[in-house]
Amino acid sequence: MSDILVWLEQQSGAVAPVSWEVLSAARNVAGQLGVGVVAAAFGPGAQQIAQPAIERGADTVFVCEDDSLSVYRAEPFADLLSKLARDHGVKAIMAGATSAGRDVLALAAVDLDAGLIPDCTALTVADGKLKATRPVYAGKLISHLTCDSEPVLMSLRSRAFAASEPDVSRSGNVVKVDPATNADAIRVQVLGLEAAAGEVSLTDAAIIVSGGRGVNGPEGFEPVRVLASAVGGALGASRAAVDAGWIPYAHQVGQTGKTVSPDLYIACGISGAIQHLAGMRTSKVIVAINKDAEAPIFKLAQYGIVGDLFKIVPALSAEFEKRLK
Amino acid sequence: MHIVVCAKQTPSTTAVLAVANGKVTWSDPGGSPDIANPWDEYAVEEAIRLIEAHGGKITALSMGPEDAREALKTAIAMGCDDAVHITDSRMKGSDTLATSYVLAQAIKKLDDVDLVIFGRQAIDGDTAQTSMQVARRLGWTPLSFVAAVNEVDLAERTITVTRSIEAGRQKVKGPLPAALSVLKEINEPRYPSFKGIRKATKYMASDLQVWGVAELGADPSKVGSAGARVRWPEVFAPPPREGECTMIEADTPDGVAALLVSKLLEEKVL
Numbered sequence: 001m002s003d004i005l006v007w008l009e010q011q012s013g014a015v016a017p018v019s020w021e022v023l024s025a026a027r028n029v030a031g032q033l034g035v036g037v038v039a040a041a042f043g044p045g046a047q048q049i050a051q052p053a054i055e056r057g058a059d060t061v062f063v064c065e066d067d068s069l070s071v072y073r074a075e076p077f078a079d080l081l082s083k084l085a086r087d088h089g090v091k092a093i094m095a096g097a098t099s100a101g102r103d104v105l106a107l108a109a110v111d112l113d114a115g116l117i118p119d120c121t122a123l124t125v126a127d128g129k130l131k132a133t134r135p136v137y138a139g140k141l142i143s144h145l146t147c148d149s150e151p152v153l154m155s156l157r158s159r160a161f162a163a164s165e166p167d168v169s170r171s172g173n174v175v176k177v178d179p180a181t182n183a184d185a186i187r188v189q190v191l192g193l194e195a196a197a198g199e200v201s202l203t204d205a206a207i208i209v210s211g212g213r214g215v216n217g218p219e220g221f222e223p224v225r226v227l228a229s230a231v232g233g234a235l236g237a238s239r240a241a242v243d244a245g246w247i248p249y250a251h252q253v254g255q256t257g258k259t260v261s262p263d264l265y266i267a268c269g270i271s272g273a274i275q276h277l278a279g280m281r282t283s284k285v286i287v288a289i290n291k292d293a294e295a296p297i298f299k300l301a302q303y304g305i306v307g308d309l310f311k312i313v314p315a316l317s318a319e320f321e322k323r324l325k
Numbered sequence: 326m327h328i329v330v331c332a333k334q335t336p337s338t339t340a341v342l343a344v345a346n347g348k349v350t351w352s353d354p355g356g357s358p359d360i361a362n363p364w365d366e367y368a369v370e371e372a373i374r375l376i377e378a379h380g381g382k383i384t385a386l387s388m389g390p391e392d393a394r395e396a397l398k399t400a401i402a403m404g405c406d407d408a409v410h411i412t413d414s415r416m417k418g419s420d421t422l423a424t425s426y427v428l429a430q431a432i433k434k435l436d437d438v439d440l441v442i443f444g445r446q447a448i449d450g451d452t453a454q455t456s457m458q459v460a461r462r463l464g465w466t467p468l469s470f471v472a473a474v475n476e477v478d479l480a481e482r483t484i485t486v487t488r489s490i491e492a493g494r495q496k497v498k499g500p501l502p503a504a505l506s507v508l509k510e511i512n513e514p515r516y517p518s519f520k521g522i523r524k525a526t527k528y529m530a531s532d533l534q535v536w537g538v539a540e541l542g543a544d545p546s547k548v549g550s551a552g553a554r555v556r557w558p559e560v561f562a563p564p565p566r567e568g569e570c571t572m573i574e575a576d577t578p579d580g581v582a583a584l585l586v587s588k589l590l591e592e593k594v595l
Contacts, residue, residue, distance in 0.1 A: 011492075073497075074457070074467050099470050099490040106457035107467065109422060115554025116421055118452050136560065137449055140342050141349065144559040152554070187466055188499040191485070195493040203491075207595070231595065249510040250489065255338055255448060256363055256509055264594050275338050281566065285594045287585065288570070303588065304570045305581055315582035323586050324595065 002150070003036040003060075004029070005088065007081055007095040007104060008053060011072075013045030017204050018096030018158040020056055025123055025161040026094050027057030032125040035091055038062065040084055042077055043069040050174040055166035060173045068183035071190045072100050078107035079180040085112055090151050092130060097155035098203075105153045115147035119259075121160040121282070130154075138255035138278035158203045159261045200234035202253065207233030207264045208283070210253055212276070213240040214269020214290060214309055221247055223313040224268050230317040231324070236260065236280075238270045254279035266316075268309045272297030289313065326381040326479060328372040329432055329441040330405065331456070332365035332396035334389055335449045344560050361399035364444025366514035367507050371474060372442050373404045374512065379477060382406040384438075386431050388416065388424060394529060402517030402525035413537035418550030421450075425458030427548055430541040432463060440477075440484070443506045445470065453506065460504035468499065469506045477501075 004026045009016040023039060030037045039058035041049050046063040053061045062084055069076060081104055085093055093108065095101035097119050109116040122133035132145045132154055202208060209228035211221050221241075228235045236258075237251040253260055255275035265283035270276060272288070272295055280286070281300060288301035289309050298304045305312055336342065337360045340351040352358050372383045385400035387393070388411040397408040411431055419427065432438050441460075446453035460467035472489040475496065485498040489508055517525070538545050546552060573588070575581045589595055 016491075074469070078461075099488075102453060103457050103467065103469050106421075106454040107461045109454075110425065110458050110461040113422070113554075116452075116454055116458075117555055118454055135563075136451055137336070137342055137349075138338075138451060139563065141344060141560055142563050143557045143561075145555055145557045147555050149554050188468075188497050191496040191498055193493050193495045196491070201491055249508070252509075264589065281563070285589070285592070287589075298570045298572075300566055301570045302568060303585060304572045305585065306572065306574075307578065307581065311578040312581060315578035316585065319579070319582035319586045323590060 002089065002091040003038045005085055005090040005093045006037060006039045006058070007093065007101065008039050008041040008049060009096055009098060009100055010041050010043065010045055010049050013048040015049055015052070016096055016098060017163070018098060018156065020163040021158070021161045022094050022096050022156045023053060023056050023058060024164040025156055027164070029123050029125055029130060033091070033128065036060070038088060038090070040081060042080060043072070047174070052166060054172035055168055055170050056164060057170075058172055060175060062175050062177050064177045064179055066179040068179050068181065068186060073186060073188050073190065074100070074103040074107055075188065076179060076181040076186050078104045078111065080177070082108045082111035083180040084177065085151060092151050093153045095155050097157045101155050105155050109153045112151060112153070114151050114153055115149060116153045117145050117147065118155045120154050120156045123154070135259070138275065139259060139281055140274075140278055157261070200232070202234045202236060202251070202258045202260050205234035205260070205262050207231045208236045208253070208260055208262045208280075209233050209266045209268065210236030210238065210270060211241055211247070211268045212238035212270030215241060215246065218246040220310070223310060223317070227266065227268075227313050227317045227320070230320045231264075233262070233264070238273070238276045267297050267301070268313055270297055271295040272300065326376070326379050326439040326477070327435070327437050328375060328381065328383045329435065329438050330365070330368045330372045330383060330385045330400060331428055331441060331443045331459070332369065332385055332387050332400055333362045333447045334359055334387065334393040334395040335362040335447055336360075338363060338448065344562060347558060347560050349560055359393070359395050361396040362444055362447045364446060364448070364509070365396060366399065366403070366444070367509055367511050368442040368444045369400050369403050369405060370512045370514040371507055373515070375440070375474065375477060379479060384409060384435060386411060386428060388412070388427055394533070397533065398525045398529055399517065401528045402521040403515060404521065407534070408528065409534045409536055411536050411541070413548070415538050415545055415551070416549045418553055419548060420553035420555040421452050421454045421458055422554055423548050423552035424455050425462055426552060427541065427543060428455065428459050429462035430543045431536060432459070434536070434541060439501050441465070441502075441504045443504070445506050445508055456504055456506040463502070463504065466499035466501070466503035468497065468503055471505045471507045472510050474511070
């Protein structure tokens with residue numbers, strides 16, 4: 001067998017959006033390679049996502065609902081993924097480039113003595129081999145990568161691949177498997193989780209509204225936050241705003257923050273330092289609002305507004321509220 | 326306790342990159358083109374704080390070309406005790422699998438290490454994978470995306486950290502030895518003091534240890550291009566974004582807003 005194995009990240013039956021994107025991407029290249037797609041889901045809830053996974057492209061879904069996998073921990077998850085890859089003999093393993101996806105693949109690549117290509121943004125097939133595209137140097141450059149041996153492990157970046165619509169006529173097998181690690185041998189204890197306060201995740205967001213130095217202080221983020229909420233988007237920030245202590249680091253977009261790729265990126269009071277542009281240049285449509293007509297952000301933007309963001313941004317919020325009703 | 330920090334020299338964040346025949350070169354008109362990877366300064370700072378609290382020493386490791394010593398110089402200037410430059414022409418072309426093998430060999434050679442700390446990622450390759458691969462090779466507790474070290478209990482041989490992940494802030498505890506990758510929010514790295522910089526200059530000239538494949542007792546078939554599974558034959562500049570910026574102008578903010586929202590709705594961006 002030389003199928004593509006996809007790790008589906010799920011919690012109590014809720015699948016990480018990127019996992020469906022990965023499954024669709026895997027199905028697509030598997031078709032070109034003439035191989036099948038197998039998926040794996042671990043922890044309580046795994047069983048209930050098996051059928052949706054089949055409808056989205058999996059031929060077989062391995063599920064393990066063992067209690068020892070009820071909270072994600074890198075080691076037991078990687079142990080089981082490596083075991084499935086060995087038992088099944090796969091051509092590639094793919095997962096979303098999330099914190100968990102990265103860790104599980106990093107550990108499994110060592111187990112399997114395999115090549116690892118993180119943060120893929122495109123996949124092609126040439127001469128029966130997978131070729132990946134990934135940004136390097138914070139997106140200042142792009143590289144094409146191949147792997148000499150099988151399997152190759154790849155994490156796929158959120159929103160880089162389209163998730164296909166489910167096809168209810170597809171059928172497949174669901175196979176229950178045992179964990180690969182004895183519960184007593186799991187060394188890491190999860191003591192607690194302080195959940196992110198209902199905010200839209202930057203990397204999954206279709207719309208991001210970001211504030212920079214031009215917001216002038218923590219209060220200045222309020223209109224930016226209101227606009228983000230009006231369009232149902234996530235709140236981003238430039239490094240300057242984060243370093244000034246106006247907004248937590250979790251919101252930072254750019255070279256030492258998050259790399260994002262939304263459909264719409266609205267930059268408010270961000271001049272467009274090269275480090276910031278690196279983190280958002282793959283956005284589909286960029287709107288820049290800045291008082292300086294010479295700001296570099298306008299070179300990247302489709303739409304530019306030169307003016308006072310404290311007047312423009314609230315007007316935009318009101319207009320979106322009115323038109324999106 | 327003995328902490329190892331793995332650090333790397335990278336192009337500066339403001340470097341202008343050029344690529345010709347798959348080879349990347351860079352320059353920085355505004356300053357030094359080569360720097361210590363910015364993420365690694367957080368790793369060094371955290372190591373210093375832990376040693377201040379618990380006693381012990383810090384060894385900085387850096388793998389890279391013969392002249393790539395900026396990260397070690399910064400580490401010593403900030404306060405690390407020792408530095409080892411891991412360099413060997415045979416290591417050229419290492420992917421994360423080969424790099425993690427080399428670093429794990431070096432950590433094994435140091436023998437008495439309790440904790441190894443990495444920055445989240447290097448700003449050149451941007452893989453953010455080496456730290457966890459080193460953990461796996463050593464069989465140590467893998468703790469990635471660490472936003473705070475809550476407690477190190479040397480008597481009990483455990484470490485408790487807070488990880489910042491998509492779902493929120495997760496607190497986890499595991500046994501030592503452990504390998505950590507740390508985030509920017511973990512601390513505020515100190516600037517090297519004048520004394521620190523002088524010490525680093527002296528250290529780099531006379532005390533720096535240099536280890537190659539032989540010193541590490543490494544299997545040459547597992548390092549560099551020979552050991553790498555992944556190849557990156559093509560590197561290129563991204564295509565420029567197409568089209569000009571359309572400036573939206575009107576007499577009032579409301580007018581500007583109405584025009585922009587109409588355009589975005591017409592193009593079905595929303």
